[in-house]
Amino acid sequence: SVILAIESSCDETSVAICNNGKITANVIANQTIHENYGGVVPELASRVHQQNIVPVIQQALIDAKVSKKDINAIAFTRGPGLLGSLLVGVSFAKSFALALDLPLIAVNHMHAHILAHFIDDPKPSFPFLCLTVSGGHTQIVLVKDYFDMEIVGESLDDAAGEAFDKTAKILNLPYPGGPLIDLHATKGNPLAYKFPEPQIKDLNYSFSGLKTAILYFIRAQEKMNPDFIQENLNDICASVQHSIVHILLNKVKKAAKQYNIKEIAIAGGVSANTGLRKALEEKSEELGWKVFIPAFQFCTDNAAMIAIAGHYKFINQEFVGQDIAPASRMEF
């Protein structure tokens, strides 16, 4: 089966094509317009999606060397995400399906981040644990089957990606700051500064305290040295990243023990972080885990993950009708 998939939940307009479980196109149009706002501006995002959607669809068809009449189903991100952004993708998917008389497949964006592990080999086997760390979510998920997943721990406030992006904002770095912190961190000392670890007993996370601690620390240092950030950027980034990664993996370790599972995956934009990837691999040697780390292009938002989710839903003939609407918040 040939599935065309559309992702538009945040600030990436992406279209992918999946041919019998193989990704043959994955076009991603990034939006640079948000760089100077310290975050995604929803109104601007939906407008850019509208400009990008048709050319991105056309490019995906070219890349996959298929024509519209070869498509068997249209998959799309229904949610969660920004309503205005989702509306562009969902409306396009619905009209495209109507015009071509094709079935529609609704995909949960957070399921799709995890299912990105089924794009290429090696694939994890059920049940496995997945740490999903993205711009809006931090979740430890017990994955029992393709669409049978249970959140066993999550952030009570900020997401891990937000912790990166908000720290970057404090350091005067443009949005999204996660990749930039990663870059500077490679040149710094991760033990230069120490930040407090949240004291939460269960498998949940909290990152808002860390953000505040970093803000106060920087302000205090700047009182003594106005150039503190510029002079110590690499060490600050390395230390912040080290703290976030440490917090993330501690709870994964706890979950692995509690559920007696040794297959551990990471997913979402922050899984592109080199510090996290390296620390997870070290843990795997230490604890005998089999770890699954997605290819970089499948960490941040992309339609390939929507297409692979669509592929498994197509097998189950799990379609939705034209009355489907986007859902900015969606049950997991």
Ligand code: ATP
């Ligand atoms: P959600 O999936 O929760 O709806 P989203 O789709 O906006 O949120 P993703 O695209 O999955 O999130 O991830 C974007 C986040 O990943 C941003 O916060 C970004 O800073 C972060 N990120 C991307 N690359 C890196 C990196 N190398 N290191 C740290 N963070 C990173």
Ligand code: MG
């Ligand atoms: Mg993005």
Ligand code: FE
């Ligand atoms: Fe995402």
